[in-house]
Amino acid sequence: MIPLSWYLILGAILFAIGVASFLVKRNIITIFMSIELMLNAVNLTFVAFAAQWHQVSGQVFVFFVMVVAAAEAAVGLAIILAVFRSRETLNVDQVNLLKL
Amino acid sequence: MNPSPNFNLWLIPVLPLIGSAINGLVGKRFPRRLVATIALAFPGAAFAYALWVVSQFASLAQAQIPHIERLFPWIEANGFRVDYGFYLDQLSVTMLLVVTGIGFLIHIYAVGYMAEEGGYYRFFSYLNLFMFFMLTLILAHSYLLMFVGWEGVGLASYLLIGFFFLKQSAAQAGKKAFITNRVGDFGFLIGMFLLIKHFGTLDYDKVFSAVAQLPVETSVGFLTATALLMMFGAAGKSAQIPLYVWLPDAMEGPTPVSALIHAATMVTAGVYMVARSNALFLHAPIALRVVAIIGALTAIFAASIGLVQNDIKRVLAYSTVSQLGYMFMALGVAAFSAGIFHLVTHAFFKALLFLAAGSVIHGLGGEQDMRHMGGLRKLIPWTFWTMTVATFAIAGFPPLSGFFSKDEILWKAFSDRTHGSWVFWLIGWITAGMTSFYMFRLWFMTFFGERRAPVHEEHEPAGGAHLPSSARADHGHQSGVQSAHGHGDHGHGGGVHESPWIMLGPLVVLAIGAALVGFLGVPEALGGSNRFDQFMAPVFHSSSEPARSAENFAATEPQKSENPEEEKSLELELAAASVAIALSGFGLAYFFYVRRPELPDRIANNVRGVYRTLLNKYWVDEAYYATVINPIVDGSRSVLWRGIDVGVIDAIVNGVGTTSKGLSGVTRRMQSGSIRSYAGWVAIGAACVVGFMIWMGLRI
Numbered sequence: 001m002i003p004l005s006w007y008l009i010l011g012a013i014l015f016a017i018g019v020a021s022f023l024v025k026r027n028i029i030t031i032f033m034s035i036e037l038m039l040n041a042v043n044l045t046f047v048a049f050a051a052q053w054h055q056v057s058g059q060v061f062v063f064f065v066m067v068v069a070a071a072e073a074a075v076g077l078a079i080i081l082a083v084f085r086s087r088e089t090l091n092v093d094q095v096n097l098l099k100l
Numbered sequence: 101m102n103p104s105p106n107f108n109l110w111l112i113p114v115l116p117l118i119g120s121a122i123n124g125l126v127g128k129r130f131p132r133r134l135v136a137t138i139a140l141a142f143p144g145a146a147f148a149y150a151l152w153v154v155s156q157f158a159s160l161a162q163a164q165i166p167h168i169e170r171l172f173p174w175i176e177a178n179g180f181r182v183d184y185g186f187y188l189d190q191l192s193v194t195m196l197l198v199v200t201g202i203g204f205l206i207h208i209y210a211v212g213y214m215a216e217e218g219g220y221y222r223f224f225s226y227l228n229l230f231m232f233f234m235l236t237l238i239l240a241h242s243y244l245l246m247f248v249g250w251e252g253v254g255l256a257s258y259l260l261i262g263f264f265f266l267k268q269s270a271a272q273a274g275k276k277a278f279i280t281n282r283v284g285d286f287g288f289l290i291g292m293f294l295l296i297k298h299f300g301t302l303d304y305d306k307v308f309s310a311v312a313q314l315p316v317e318t319s320v321g322f323l324t325a326t327a328l329l330m331m332f333g334a335a336g337k338s339a340q341i342p343l344y345v346w347l348p349d350a351m352e353g354p355t356p357v358s359a360l361i362h363a364a365t366m367v368t369a370g371v372y373m374v375a376r377s378n379a380l381f382l383h384a385p386i387a388l389r390v391v392a393i394i395g396a397l398t399a400i401f402a403a404s405i406g407l408v409q410n411d412i413k414r415v416l417a418y419s420t421v422s423q424l425g426y427m428f429m430a431l432g433v434a435a436f437s438a439g440i441f442h443l444v445t446h447a448f449f450k451a452l453l454f455l456a457a458g459s460v461i462h463g464l465g466g467e468q469d470m471r472h473m474g475g476l477r478k479l480i481p482w483t484f485w486t487m488t489v490a491t492f493a494i495a496g497f498p499p500l501s502g503f504f505s506k507d508e509i510l511w512k513a514f515s516d517r518t519h520g521s522w523v524f525w526l527i528g529w530i531t532a533g534m535t536s537f538y539m540f541r542l543w544f545m546t547f548f549g550e551r552r553a554p555v556h557e558e559h560e561p562a563g564g565a566h567l568p569s570s571a572r573a574d575h576g577h578q579s580g581v582q583s584a585h586g587h588g589d590h591g592h593g594g595g596v597h598e599s600p601w602i603m604l605g606p607l608v609v610l611a612i613g614a615a616l617v618g619f620l621g622v623p624e625a626l627g628g629s630n631r632f633d634q635f636m637a638p639v640f641h642s643s644s645e646p647a648r649s650a651e652n653f654a655a656t657e658p659q660k661s662e663n664p665e666e667e668k669s670l671e672l673e674l675a676a677a678s679v680a681i682a683l684s685g686f687g688l689a690y691f692f693y694v695r696r697p698e699l700p701d702r703i704a705n706n707v708r709g710v711y712r713t714l715l716n717k718y719w720v721d722e723a724y725y726a727t728v729i730n731p732i733v734d735g736s737r738s739v740l741w742r743g744i745d746v747g748v749i750d751a752i753v754n755g756v757g758t759t760s761k762g763l764s765g766v767t768r769r770m771q772s773g774s775i776r777s778y779a780g781w782v783a784i785g786a787a788c789v790v791g792f793m794i795w796m797g798l799r800i
Contacts (some may be wrong), residue, residue, distance in 0.1 A: 031779075043131040094699055 007048035028080050028090045032073075039069050043077035105160075107153050109169050109186035112196070112419065113235035115146040121229035127221030131685050136211045139224030142233050143207050147200040154193055165189050165638060166305065168241050174242075180300060187241030187304055190641045194440060195238040195372055198561045202364050203231050205606040209455050212357035212602035213462060215796065223263060223354070229257035234365055238372060243292050243302040246373065253366045254281045260361060261353040273349040280346040284336015288373075291329035298322060308379040316383050324526040327380050327387030330373065331394070338370025339421045340398045340428055345721055347421055351413040355458030358413060363420045365449040368443045371427045375436045378640050388519055392432020393723060396527040399425030401718075403534035407541075408704070408714045411468050412457050416540050419494065420450055422531060426509055429528060435512030437636035441621045442509055444632075445501035448617055449493040452610035456487035459599040459607065470542060475551040479596040482604045484547050486611040493614045495536035496682040497558065498675075502617030503682075506532060508623060508630075514674060515667070525674070532678055536685025544693040595716045625671040 002033035025031050043062045050058025084090055119142030127135050158445040160167060188196075214223055233256055237249025255275075261576070262274025295302060299310045317323045334340070339347035348361045361367070374381060374391060381388045399422045406418035423446050461468055463480050477484045479720060481536030493500035496507070498787035511530070513526035598604070622628020692700050770781065 019783055023776065024784060026776070031775075071591065093773040 006047055006050045008045060009021045011045040013050070014044065015040075025091055026091050028083070028095075031078065031092065032076055036069060036073070039065055059092055106169060107156060107167070107189060108186070109153065109239055110171055111449035112150055112153070112200070114233070115142045116228040116231035117147065118338050120141055120232060121464075123221045123228065124225035127225060127272050127369050130221065132215070132460065135221045135224055139228060140204075140207055140211065143200065143204045143489070146231065146235070147204045150196050151451040153188070153710045154197060157188060157193055165167050168305065170241070182242055182244045182297065182302055182676045184245065185241040186619060188239070189639055190636050191372070191375060191440065193237050194444060194636070195368075198368075198444055199231070199234050199365050202451050202610070203234070205609055206360040206451060206455065209359075209458075209603050209606040210354075211355050212460055212600050214354060215600075217354070219263065221384060223260075226256055226699070227260045229362070230260065230361060230366070234369070237369055241304055243304070243307070246376075247285075247288065247292065249375075250333075250369060251285065253361070253369060254285070254337070257281075257350070257361050257366055260281075260357040261350045263353055263357065267352070270352040271352060273346075273352040273427055273662065275352050277346040280343050282345050284333045285534040286333075287329040287331075287336070288333025291333065292325045294322065294326045294329065296706070296744060298326075302545070304509045312381060316385065318385070320386055321384075323380060324384040324387045327384040328334060328390060329379070330377055330380070331387060331391050333372030334374050334428075336370070337365050337422050338428070340370070340425060341401065341713060342392050344421050345724060346401065348414055348417040348717070351411070351417050355413065355454060355461060356530065358417070359451045359454030362417065363454050364447040367420065367424055368427070368447065370454040371424065371431065371439060371443050374428070374431045375440055375640070377427065378431075378436050381431070385519070387392050388432055388434060390432075392429050392513075392519065392524055395425045395428025395430070395432050396524050397425070398422065398533075399531045400430060400527050400534070403531045405414040405540070405714055405717050406455060406538045407534060408711060410470050411626075412452070412460065412470050412473070412542060412546065414466055415538055416450070416453055416457060419453075419535065420539065422535060423494070425451065426506065426528065426531070429524055432507040433501070433513045433516045433521075433524060435509060435516065436640035437633045438505070438512050438575060440636060441506035441632050444620075445493070445505040445614070445617050448610055449490040449500075449502055449614040452490040452607060452614050453485060453494065455603070455607055455610065456490060459483040459603055460487075460528050462599050462603070463596050465595070471543040472552055473546045474549045476576045476596060477547040480598045482598060482607065486604075487543065487547070489611040490614050491539045493618075495521065495677055495685060496541050498534055498679060499612075500615050501619065503679070504621050504623070507678055508633075510678060511623070511671050511674055515671075529678065529681060533681035533685045540686050540689030541693055544689055547699065548694055560588070564574070623667045623671065626675070662687050 015038050018034045018041060020035040022031055025034065038098040043065055046062045046065075049051070050056065050062075073080060078091070083090070087095060119138050122138050123130075124758055127138070130138075156572070157165075157167065166187055166189035166459055168185060168187050168760050170183040171180060172184050174184040175182040207224075208228065210223070214220060225378055226712070230253060233249045233252025234250070237246055237253060238244040240249060258274045258278040261277050263273050264270040265274070292302060295307055299307055301307060301310075311323065316322065332343075336343040336488070347367065351358055353362070386430035402418045404427060406415050406422060408420060409415045423438065426533035427439045427442050427446070430442060460473065460480065460483055462474065463476070463483065464473065467473065489500065493502040496503045498504075506528075510525055510528045514522055619628075621630050623630050716722075772778075
């Protein structure tokens with residue numbers, strides 16, 4: 001049986017990759033994907049703990065996160081489409097109208 | 101209280117309030133005819149209802165008077181309690197009839213008088229509002245509710261004096277009236293606080309019975325202080341020295357307002373209040389003496405100013421002040437019912453005088469200067485005849501009403517052993533002569549001789565713009581639509597016209613009243629039985645012998661002379677003296693203004709100083725400006741405005757604003773609008789949180 005720590009390390013690595021690409025990337029879609037990556041890194045730790053302690057609540061949480069992520073994906077992609085239609089770009093550095 | 105019928109007294113004040121609300125809220129969209137109908141219907145209904153109440157009142161048993169109706173508790177706090185309730189006794193019944201009856205007549209008149217003016221609905225809304233407050237004032241069963249009406253009539257008066265608010269002088273006069281009244285109200289208020297402090301209640305019945313338990317104060321004590329403060333309030337409302345200055349200026353309002361508020365009803369509120377508090381005043385003889393002195397001084401002081409005024413309404417205004425002084429003098433010599441009797445007769449003839457003067461002004465297209473009148477007798481006969489009745493009544497010619505009431509006061513002033521004095525009689529007597537003189541001066545100048553056209557007559561067709569603004573007071577327009585009367589064909593020359601019937605009707609009714617109400621109080625010396633005095637007797641326990649009973653609060657010794665016959669002949673002699681001085685006033689006025697019209701100017705030139713002093717009203721206004729108003733205005737400007745407002749309050753507010761602006765200038769840099777920088781902040785924040793938790797974990 002694979003020890004718990006491996007799962008946790010993998011989750012941490014995945015999360016770090018997500019954060020890094022979230023900060024570094026300029027393309028909205030990539031940023032969006034890195035958010036998904038972070039979510040799933042968290043999901044991984046949840047299910048790992050759930051398996052370790054034989055408790056179902058961690059898995060239930062994962063379902064919630066997935067549902068929310070799906071909804072977020074739908075809304076987020078719609079926003080991205082709208083932004084692209086009006087700005088003709090997906091570069092976040094050029095989407096800065098909120099600036100003073 | 102024993103069970104007594106419910107009259108629903110609250111309806112009487114509320115009816116005009118409904119009229120006021122309808123006209124005030126939606127009257128703007130109504131046609132004039134409908135506004136006038138509403139404005140007349142509600143006070144008319146109040147009058148009719150008041151008549152019914154009075155007829156019911158007459159059948160009440162003596163033990164059921166005063167009749168008190170409590171509606172609901174209004175204020176309850178820690179043992180102190182004021183009900184919203186009404187109080188009906190002989191005094192309030194009398195006032196009720198005067199206010200609703202004369203008020204209703206003046207409403208009718210106003211419909212005709214204001215027909216050409218802008219702001220029609222507004223005017224009648226205010227007028228009805230005034231009725232509401234005045235009725236609240238007289239029907240209230242506690243000082244506090246009276247104070248509500250008291251302040252309310254002040255408000256209505258302010259609104260109506262400043263009715264032509266585009267005119268600077270009218271707006272100023274409104275403010276002056278309101279602020280002067282406020283000064284007096286302050287006294288009233290403190291007086292009420294004292295009552296609460298000592299008796300814990302403001303209900304009339306409780307206060308009076310509590311006062312009755314106390315001994316008569318021979319030196320200045322709590323009762324005297326309270327009574328004096330009350331009198332100060334009354335002096336403000338009833339235009340007595342030193343607070344009379346607002347009343348003459350109040351003539352800036354439309355004439356029906358002058359008649360209703362500034363002659364017949366509101367200004368008598370002070371008289372009513374002092375008469376209502378007679379128990380209090382009788383226990384404070386010093387305060388009573390002060391009332392008499394103030395009244396006597398005001399009477400003669402205002403009459404002397406009235407001698408030389410040229411504006412027809414101003415003469416009447418000073419005459420009102422003077423007559424109010426008479427009433428206070430009567431109260432001050434503990435002749436309460438005589439004071440109220442004069443209040444009633446005065447309400448009739450003074451309302452009539454004002455309305456007739458308004459009719460003259462109306463007929464002349466806004467002319468108010470008596471020097472430009474004359475010879476109107478034939479041109480406006482109805483006005484002339486009604487005005488004649490009123491003039492003879494106020495001058496005190498028997499058998500018109502003014503004779504009986506004025507004589508009653510003079511007799512009481514002379515004869516009351518405790519409170520009276522021959523000095524008061526003498527002042528009253530001289531004032532009566534002056535009253536007669538200036539009233540007949542007005543009468544002769546207006547109706548007799550040749551018509552003295554205004555100097556500006558040749559300009560008149562151009563719109564009358566050259567007339568001094570004071571002469572236009574009544575027709576100064578809000579809407580800019582100049583009235584036909586003010587400037588059209590009537591404005592000049594022979595175009596004098598009689599007023600419409602809707603204005604003359606009330607004049608005739610009032611004239612009949614002014615001629616006849618005096619018979620209510622024919623003194624015994626003249627073969628009458630003074631029914632008014634007997635009617636009032638239960639309210640004023642000491643002023644009439646039949647009402648004397650064991651428990652009354654009388655401060656005075658019985659005044660019955662040992663020799664009634666001698667007293668009667670003395671009373672007759674005094675009456676003859678008043679008639680004589682009234683006649684001589686008439687004679688003098690006739691001599692000066694009909695026989696030798698050039699004489700007054702010559703005399704005025706000879707005693708220039710005196711004349712100018714009188715014409716300028718003893719420079720009292722100027723003195724008030726120099727001593728009170730200007731210091732307050734300057735102090736407010738330099739200290740309160742520039743110092744405290746700008747220097748402290750504004751500085752604090754601006755300081756808060758500047759500080760937060762500076763701070764946000766720094767913090768707004770975080771809001772770059774760039775998504776990636778936000779993401780960075782989020783990451784930093786998350787890192788901080790994680791770091792903090794790790795640190796906490798390590799500590800444990």
